Amino acid sequence: MADPSSYRPKPGQIPDSPGVYRFRDEHRRVIYVGKAKNLRQRLANYFQDLAGLHPRTRTMVTTAASVEWTVVSTEVEALQLEYSWIKEYDPRFNVKYRDDKSYPYLAVTLNEEFPRVQVMRGAKKKGVRYFGPYGHAWAIRETVDLMLRVFPVRTCSAGVFKNAARTGRPCLLGYIGKCSAPCVGRVTPEEHRELADDFCDFMAGRTGAYIRRLEKDMMAAAEEMEYERAARLRDDAEALKRAMEKSAVVLADATDADLIAVAEDELEAAVQIFHVRGGRVRGQRGWVTDKVENVDTSGLVEHAIQQLYGEEAGDAVPKEVLVPALPEDPDAVSQWLADRRGSQVSLRIPQRGDKKDLMATVQRNALQALGLHKTKRASDLTTRSRALEEISEALGLDTAPLRIECFDISHLQGDDVVASMVVFEDGLARKGEYRRFQIKSFEGQDDVRSMHEVIGRRFRRYLQEKERTGEWEDTPADTDPVRTGSALTGPAPAHSAPEDPAPDSAAEPREDDGRPKRFAYPPQLLVVDGGRPQVAAAKRALDELGIDDIAVCGLAKRLEEVWLPDDDDPVVLPRSSEGLYLLQRIRDEAHRFAITYQRAKRAKRIRSSPLDDVAGLGETRKQALIKHFGSVKKLRQATIDEICEVPGIGRRTAESVAAALASTTPATPAVNTATGEIIEEDDGGSKT
Secondary structure, eight states, rough: HHHGGGGGOOOTOOOOSOEEEEEEEEOOOEEEEEEESHHHHHHGGGGSSSGOOOHHHHHHHHHOEEEEEESSSHHHHHHHHHHHHHHHOTTTTTOOEEEESSOEEEEETTSSSSSSSSESSOOOOTOEEOOOOHHHHHHHHHHHHHTTTTSOOBBHHHHHHHHHHHOOOOOOOHHSSSSSSSSSSOOOOHHHHHHHHHHHHHHHHHHHHHHOOOOOOHHHHHTTHHHHHHHHHHHHHHHHHHHHTTSOOOTTTOOEEEEEEHHHHHHHOEEEEEEEEETTEEEEEEEEEEEEOOOHHHHHHHHHHHHHTTTGGGGGGGGEEOOOOOOSSSSHHHHHHHHHHTOOOOEOOSSSSHHHHHHHHHHHHHHHHHHHHHHHHHHHHHHHHHHHHHHHHTTTTTTTEEEEEEEEEEEEEEEEEEEEEEEEEEEOOOOOGGEEEESSSSOOOOHHHHHHHHHHHHHHHHHHHHHHHTTTTTOOOOOOESSSSSEEEEEEOOOOOOSSSSSSOSSOTTTTTSSSSSSSSOOOOOEESSSSSHHHHHHHHHHTTTTTSSSSEEEEEEEEEEEEESSSSBBBOOTOOHHHHHHHHHHHHHHHHHHHHHHHHHHHHOOGGGGGGTTOOOOHHHHHHHHHHHSHHHHHHOHHHHTTTTTOOEEEEEEHHHHHHTSSOOOOOOTTTTTOEEOBBOOSBBBO
């Protein structure tokens, strides 16, 4: 625990300008990011008597070992920089909202020649228009099923689309009128894109015009005695009305707004967001966070706005954002939102009418979400604490192992040998710190030797990081801060250690950047998937590096026995033990991560093509060759002059392609034993 006075900047050194500041710990990790209108006044609050600080603030300043700041010109710039740094450094003492699930969106892939309507989760992609989020994927599918009567947009995958185009037969939806079947040329690309645009307009809230147009066409068809067409138009209008009824009108003035509500207690906070478009609730999502910093409702609202709109632009930022409390600097936040939208954004507290009533509904949802989360977490915290205590007692550890790393080896009959490292902190998976390895010092199947290599590589990197960050050097505690563009305090960086020859990292992180390092932090417990031989190999690797403060154990699958180094007999935990269950979860997660990597590596090798070895032939020209000739088999039969006919392929490249294909032996065609069909090479030259 550090004394804040040991790294407190000198009086008058901190400017009184707007800016963003960062606290770092002894490992140079950024642990807290904040912004201020006046840096001098804000930072002075952290260096008062510890007894007068909030408990969370006191924990942060005693964990920190240095502070630095960056001056900006406006509060809006400070808001943007604070968001960027929180995203980049993931500081442990900042409020970070995390979804309890991945919300599904209704997406329209406008970046494709024939746009597709589908359910999407995860990060948003460029050129795709999103609607939602929705609470359940089935709600999206029900809505789409109703709307396909009127807007028969493609919903099939790329594989189904290509197969239909090849055979000249559309899928079932094309036969029943719920797809315009662009795969077989029933509509042109322009006509299909117009359907997709109409679909997006309807989902965006412009609904009245389409229904009125359908009803007008229905009346005209009835007057002309085209009763079948009139009946179809009537059913189409009813389908759109049913789709609209799934999201009832909540704001009569057809407002586009997001409503944010917060429910909180001393330790946690829950945020609920309702997305209202065209006066209807089009989506809902919720976040829960630990209040690791001393923050009030206005601060929670500001953090929620940063996370909600930090990656958005244009219409994704609504005209109105309704909140229960205004941020500390509402003008700066409003300007930041306006910059992202490209037009004015109203940030305010609803005072009366429908918007205040809807805010009360959002608030009730936030309260329910917080209550449900606390009920689940109370049980989860108790269970995880008991599991860690049982592991500590069974293995004879001095303290509970708050950080556990587990390693597993995976291969297929000695080929594509890989290893995985998974990390659990406080009994929870820390997926951002998972790592994977390729075994390169030898070939073949030898799990014990592989385990020794991986453990050695991992902890050799750990020792390099310790030397690089200067943790082995004696540095005076009262080192004066040095101002170089921003104020820095703390130990000077050490010289870099030699590189680990294993290519586990694309690039070495700088010693002063504050980002989470790949191998910088040791576990209290190292678990290997295996029995006595694997444990001995892991312990030998640590001994060779001079590391003696990390406990090692192995979990054997056969009888779920826990093996310790130098013990002739295993430790047997009761089958009902929470400690054993946690070790099993960690071991199974390491196995899952390893086998996923091994399968991906094997699949990539199987999909390899002779064209991969042609120097200077990129993916674009490779695909152009395959598209022109249809397959690698036909390309192999082509002459150099025929290859030169492909746009972008010169004679020298054509000669290289022909030479590469001539030097490889065509694979023996596979045969489907059920049908006798010969399975030809696909576009990449692999088997399908």
